[in-house]
Amino acid sequence: MSARQHHKWIAPKRLGYAEISAAVSDPIQRGGPGRAWFIALLGILPLVLATFIAVGAVLTVGIGLSGVNTTVVWGFSIANYVWWIGIGNAGTLISSMLLLTRQGWRASINRFAEAMTLFAAAIAGIFPVIHLGRPLYAYWLAPYPNTMELWPQWRSALVWDFWAIASYILFSLIFWFTGLLPDLATMRDRAQTRTGQVVYGALALGWRGSARHWAVYETFHKTMAALAVPLVCSVHSIVGLDFAASLMPGWQESIFPPYFVVGAMYSGFAMVVMLAIVIRWGLSLQSMITPAHFDAMAKVMLFASIVMTFSYATEWFMAWYGGEHADRTVIGYFFTGDYRWLYFSLLFCNCLVPQLLWFRAVRLNLWLLAAIAIVINLGMWLERILIVWNTLSHGYAISLWRTYHVSLYDVVILIAPLGLFVLGFLVLARILPIVSMHEVRQLAHREGAAA
Amino acid sequence: MSTPLLAEFETPEALIAAMRQTRAEGHRALDAYTPFPIEALTEAFEPRRRLVRPMMAVAGFGSAAAMYVLQWYSSAIAYPLNSGGRPLHSWQVFLLVPVEFGVLIAAIAGFAAMLWSCGLPALHHPLFVMPQFERASQDRFMLLVAPKGEAEPLRRTLEEAGARLVAEMHA
Incomplete structure (x- = not known):
């Protein structure tokens, strides 16, 4: 916090309620998209197109397009799935945990963190389907009366994933829309065109901001937050169980579910920091997203980095202490095997680099913070692909040991969906308030900035 | 009972003070409309149905x-x-x-x-035609009070409490 700043979470000395509404809604209702927006859109359109081509290709040709083989039967699809769902988990987790712990500063970041959840979880949902091998039968995962008299196999991790992702996306949508409702009323009341009035009016459902509305709203919103925390933990625990419920060395570990949850929070916070930096610049929200916000988020990343490091160490220790030969061999393979350089990069990205966040100067330098956030997300993706590769390449049967060879399709489905994610935000930023106006008003009132 | 009055305030503190004053004088405060939740108001207008x-x-x-x-x-x-x-x-x-x-x-x-x-969704409501009501979702704080008897004394109380605009609401 600079000496010039008067309030911790609100940058200017005075930020009235009208200014808050204007700062958030005017870029949508009164300003055009601007040049940066069009450049970004043009830049990501090829990626969006590539995503559709890659998905179309795998649906037509089959998963032979990917580098999987008879030993390493999982590949980029699974790693990408875990990575995206991890990012997707963090938005709702951050938003709800900060609400329950009464961290008023969440007001500036919760809306786009929740939107991040929706987009990331939706993208994550693509991967298990395109990796099914027979994606046309994906609907067999749902229990429905059918003439074949078939039922889902409830003991299968795939079925757990289906319910976890479906429930989580729909839950996050309701949580996000509830928080959006009062802001949609603001948008309705500020709309200057007939279309704007009708569309925002219909979406706002007639919200009047009555004291009774607020009382019910707050009860529901807090209850949702209280449900969201265990839901998020259970969703990513189920992702961890996809591995832990198997019989493979290096996967069958009881630490996997919590270790996956922390990993999700870690990469998710890194993604929120990235988004906050870009959105703050793109929409000129310096008054509401302050250095103190970045300081707080950087501290959470640092904490998560330490917990991740501790989890890796626990994994190594338990393999040694457990004494199982295959487990010990797999850990040895981490450090000396075919993927060792990737493993060293993972440790560098996830454990070493974030230690820079101990320094206040680093936490307040947005360029460094953005670089660290990218490095963390890279490291977390490496972690997920290595969980898949190391164990599958080095299982119990020595005659089956093989390595993975990356194909062009793999590279495309790794990079191209990022375009889809950015497209989601570009569209969202043009139609809906990207910062929660009513919560920032409340924050400004509490901080004494609105008076 | 005559028509209720909708009073517009600039700050939540002024609204809360006015609400207490009108209640003390025996008028019936019906509801308040604010751009963000205010604890004193959610307590004062606690909904009966907690569903x-x-x-x-x-x-x-x-x-x-x-x-x-x-x-x-x-x-x-x-x-x-x-x-x-x-x-x-x-x-x-x-x-x-x-x-x-x-x-x-x-x-x-x-x-x-x-x-x-x-009571949502309700795309129309008599309040939406009130002057300035669109500011209740932005930067103004509105109080709806039903007067005890004549409207004039209540109007005076509201104006003395700092209301910028007092209007009658016709359902």
């Missing part, structure tokens, strides 16, 4: 139980599949899906209960 949490609990636990029964029925009775000698009724793993499903249904039920308790 959201009970509805969520009933829907959540009910749907979780139903999902468990579905899993048990499908794998123990309708389609018994012996895979590696595992028990047909594998209750340990049957707990996962009901948790996810129960939370989802609780959320849907809670959202419906929230709308129902608020």
Whole structure:
């Protein structure tokens, strides 16, 4: 916090309620998209197109397009799935945990963190389907009366994933829309065109901001937050169980579910920091997203980095202490095997680099913070692909040991969906308030900035 | 009872003071409209029906139980599949899906209960034609009071409490 700043979470000395509404809604209702927006859109359109081509290709040709083989039967699809769902988990987790712990500063970041959840979880949902091998039968995962008299196999991790992702996306949508409702009323009341009035009016459902509305709203919103925390933990625990419920060395570990949850929070916070930096610049929200916000988020990343490091160490220790030969061999393979350089990069990205966040100067330098956030997300993706590769390449049967060879399709489905994610935000930023106006008003009132 | 008055204030503090003053004088404060939740007001206008949490609990636990029964029925009775000698009724793993499903249904039920308790969706309301009411979602704080007897004394009280605009609401 600079000496010039008067309030911790609100940058200017005075930020009235009208200014808050204007700062958030005017870029949508009164300003055009601007040049940066069009450049970004043009830049990501090829990626969006590539995503559709890659998905179309795998649906037509089959998963032979990917580098999987008879030993390493999982590949980029699974790693990408875990990575995206991890990012997707963090938005709702951050938003709800900060609400329950009464961290008023969440007001500036919760809306786009929740939107991040929706987009990331939706993208994550693509991967298990395109990796099914027979994606046309994906609907067999749902229990429905059918003439074949078939039922889902409830003991299968795939079925757990289906319910976890479906429930989580729909839950996050309701949580996000509830928080959006009062802001949609603001948008309705500020709309200057007939279309704007009708569309925002219909979406706002007639919200009047009555004291009774607020009382019910707050009860529901807090209850949702209280449900969201265990839901998020259970969703990513189920992702961890996809591995832990198997019989493979290096996967069958009881630490996997919590270790996956922390990993999700870690990469998710890194993604929120990235988004906050870009959105703050793109929409000129310096008054509401302050250095103190970045300081707080950087501290959470640092904490998560330490917990991740501790989890890796626990994994190594338990393999040694457990004494199982295959487990010990797999850990040895981490450090000396075919993927060792990737493993060293993972440790560098996830454990070493974030230690820079101990320094206040680093936490307040947005360029460094953005670089660290990218490095963390890279490291977390490496972690997920290595969980898949190391164990599958080095299982119990020595005659089956093989390595993975990356194909062009793999590279495309790794990079191209990022375009889809950015497209989601570009569209969202043009139609809906990207910062929660009513919560920032409340924050400004509490901080004494609105008076 | 004559028509209620809608008074517009610039700060939540002024509104709360006015509400206390009018209540002390025997008028009936009906509701307040604010751009963000204000604790003193949500307490003062506590809704009678507190449905959201009970509805969520009933829907959540009910749907979780139903999902468990579905899993048990499908794998123990309708389609018994012996895979590696595992028990047909594998209750340990049957707990996962009901948790996810129960939370989802609780959320849907809670959202419906929230709308129902608020009387929403209601795309039109007599308040929407009131002057300045569009500012209640932005930067003004509105108080709706039904006067005791004549409207004039109440109007004076509201204006003395700092109301910038006092208007009659016709339903």
